[in-house]
Amino acid sequence: MSEKHFIVKIQNRNGDHEKSYVRILVSDCEKNACQTALISECAGEVEQLSFEDGGVYDYNGENHYSVRSCVEVAPKDVATLQRYL
Numbered sequence: 001m002s003e004k005h006f007i008v009k010i011q012n013r014n015g016d017h018e019k020s021y022v023r024i025l026v027s028d029c030e031k032n033a034c035q036t037a038l039i040s041e042c043a044g045e046v047e048q049l050s051f052e053d054g055g056v057y058d059y060n061g062e063n064h065y066s067v068r069s070c071v072e073v074a075p076k077d078v079a080t081l082q083r084y085l
Helices: 030-041 075-084
Strands: 004-014 017-027 050-052 055-058 063-073
Touching: 004 030, 004 075, 017 030, 017 075, 030 055, 030 063, 063 075
Parallel strands: none
Antiparallel strands: 004 017, 004 063, 050 055, 055 063
């Protein structure tokens, strides 16, 4: 399996407040990149997370993280993106 780079845009919703994050991740496929991005944003233990509503809830449902987009990055663009993200 070859590893690929992905840019993942994550949305964090906490009540009426929303924030977006952009991460660059290494993974073998888009699905795993999305899952890794979601789990890495959460502070709680993986066993305590609730995967619902197209994302994951953390802190007993206070925060909801979801993937808004996930795009594979061309190898020639990885160094430039890592420099700025």
